[in-house]
Amino acid sequence: MTIHVVGLGPGDPGHLTAGTRTLLDSGSSVILRTRRHPTVEALDPGRRWRDCDDLYQSGVAFEAVYEAIAQRVADAGAVGDVVYAVPGHPLFAEASVERTLAAADARGLRIAVHPGVSFVDIAATALRVDLATIQVCDALEGRFDAERPALFAQVYDRDVATALKLRLLDVYPAEHAVRVLRELGTSSERIVTAPLAEIDREAWSYLDTLYVPALPPEADVRRFDGLLAIVRRLHAPDGCPWDREQTHESLRHHLVEESYEVLEAIDSGDPDALREELGDLLLQVLMHAGVAERSETFSFEDVSEGIARKLVRRHPHVFAGAPGNTAEEVFANWEQIKKAEKARDSVLDGVPPSMPALAASQTLQGRARRAGFEWPDIRIPLAKLAEEVEELALAGNASERESEFGDVAMVLAGIGQRMGIDAEQALRGANGRFRARFGIVEQLAKEREVDLVAASVDEVLGLWNEAKRRVAAGAGGNPPGVS
Numbered sequence: 001m002t003i004h005v006v007g008l009g010p011g012d013p014g015h016l017t018a019g020t021r022t023l024l025d026s027g028s029s030v031i032l033r034t035r036r037h038p039t040v041e042a043l044d045p046g047r048r049w050r051d052c053d054d055l056y057q058s059g060v061a062f063e064a065v066y067e068a069i070a071q072r073v074a075d076a077g078a079v080g081d082v083v084y085a086v087p088g089h090p091l092f093a094e095a096s097v098e099r100t101l102a103a104a105d106a107r108g109l110r111i112a113v114h115p116g117v118s119f120v121d122i123a124a125t126a127l128r129v130d131l132a133t134i135q136v137c138d139a140l141e142g143r144f145d146a147e148r149p150a151l152f153a154q155v156y157d158r159d160v161a162t163a164l165k166l167r168l169l170d171v172y173p174a175e176h177a178v179r180v181l182r183e184l185g186t187s188s189e190r191i192v193t194a195p196l197a198e199i200d201r202e203a204w205s206y207l208d209t210l211y212v213p214a215l216p217p218e219a220d221v222r223r224f225d226g227l228l229a230i231v232r233r234l235h236a237p238d239g240c241p242w243d244r245e246q247t248h249e250s251l252r253h254h255l256v257e258e259s260y261e262v263l264e265a266i267d268s269g270d271p272d273a274l275r276e277e278l279g280d281l282l283l284q285v286l287m288h289a290g291v292a293e294r295s296e297t298f299s300f301e302d303v304s305e306g307i308a309r310k311l312v313r314r315h316p317h318v319f320a321g322a323p324g325n326t327a328e329e330v331f332a333n334w335e336q337i338k339k340a341e342k343a344r345d346s347v348l349d350g351v352p353p354s355m356p357a358l359a360a361s362q363t364l365q366g367r368a369r370r371a372g373f374e375w376p377d378i379r380i381p382l383a384k385l386a387e388e389v390e391e392l393a394l395a396g397n398a399s400e401r402e403s404e405f406g407d408v409a410m411v412l413a414g415i416g417q418r419m420g421i422d423a424e425q426a427l428r429g430a431n432g433r434f435r436a437r438f439g440i441v442e443q444l445a446k447e448r449e450v451d452l453v454a455a456s457v458d459e460v461l462g463l464w465n466e467a468k469r470r471v472a473a474g475a476g477g478n479p480p481g482v483s
Contacts, residue, residue, distance in 0.1 A: 003077035003104055004028070005097055007090045007116020008039040010185025011207055015039075015117040020085075023114070028081040031073055033096055036206070037087050038186055049085075052096075062095070070099035077109050087206075089118035093138060093153050122185040123151055123209055139164045139210070146171045146220045147229075152210040161200040164210070171222045172196055172215060179211040228286060228300060235290035248291055255284045267428065313337065335370065347371045358423040361413035369418070378418060385411045433471065440467035 009015035030049040076082040104111040139152040174197035220226030234243040258281045265273040289300040317324025324330045347367045392404040416423045
């Protein structure tokens with residue numbers, strides 16, 4: 001007793017293989033997944049064969065229908081030879097066949113899958129394209145590569161076509177010319193060319209297929225691959241002379257500048273500005289990768305692999321079932337993993353000397369705190385601050401003053417770190433407030449014909465206090481985030 005799984009081809013009975021036709025004519029019991037197929041209409045006009053359309057009409061989810069079909073076929077296979085016939089190729093987008101294979105294995109039943117002609121074969125012939133160049137995609141789910149031609153199966157109605165269109169418009173331009181293969185594999189087969197944005201204006205059927213031509217790499221701008229292709233083109237031998245002259249050193253200041261512009265966009269609260277600045281910062285990463293590829297030191301793929309593996313390795317609570325129920329546990333695990341990876345002798349190793357001094361100070365003191373070097377009470381570092389300020393006041397020469405000022409700044413940074421204050425951000429905010437207030441001071445001095453250089457201290461302080469009041473009231477062009 002054997003369950004024979006066969007494919008009925010894409011629609012024309014002439015596409016049946018000789019082996020499949022022999023099995024259908026063998027007198028064995030035949031079960032159809034569905035009778036809605038042109039080949040079935042031609043081969044079984046008397047409706048001798050059993051179908052599973054009643055299961056589809058039950059109103060349950062597809063997964064339950066596929067499971068019921070598999071059990072029906074397995075039940076028949078348990079008592080005699082049975083031919084289970086499905087549209088197209090039996091192992092292409094046929095969940096019911098997967099379930100049937102599993103059901104037969106579970107019962108110890110013999111099962112044989114026979115090849116058939118799929119819609120892909122017919123589509124390639126109709127389009128006159130090489131099968132090796134095409135990617136075959138499911139219209140209902142799955143990823144696609146916009147830089148390769150794509151065939152989308154299972155676009156069986158207008159709702160599916162609309163959902164697919166919206167997914168594709170995230171990547172392709174609306175005017176991208178696609179081809180709709182209507183009634184594929186039948187005598188009524190035809191190809192209709194249309195803009196992608198219009199593919200759901202007409203009805204679709206289970207015999208229709210969508211073909212989407214590839215985008216040129218540099219036109220694939222909605223995905224990262226397109227951006228990477230553009231940067232590689234700039235660094236190519238026939239690319240941009242300026243880009244090809246750049247080195248890691250020459251690009252260094254651009255990286256710093258773009259990083260600060262991202263911070264400025266964050267502070268502004270403007271999402272459009274942040275989107276643009278993040279793009280500029282991402283470009284710097286790709287430019288450094290382009291330099292490295294030209295010098296054959298490493299590739300962008302090396303960069304991507306390195307950070308991807310690091311993320312997985314440092315998140316064992318996500319990818320390996322390790323404990324990590326709180327942010328504190330996660331951070332502690334992260335630090336331990338980093339220490340093991342880098343084989344560092346000190347928790348302070350790895351803080352870059354080129355890092356902005358305030359940020360570096362907070363990072364150093366934060367690491368020291370987590371290693372146990374922590375004041376038990378905030379009053380102690382506050383008292384230490386007063387002590388350092390006094391030492392600064394008593395400093396006798398320029399070298400001592402610089403040293404004592406550094407101690408004051410470090411104690412301040414440590415207090416901020418302990419209180420959850422980002423010292424760099426706090427100082428940027430103070431700079432912004434100063435800029436806004438001093439701008440009003442200049443405006444007031446101009447209006448009142450006051451020479452700031454020659455004015456008395458009381459006059460300048462009066463203008464300053466008035467400026468503070470105006471800023472606090474929201475006047476004077478107060479920038480976002482300034483109070």
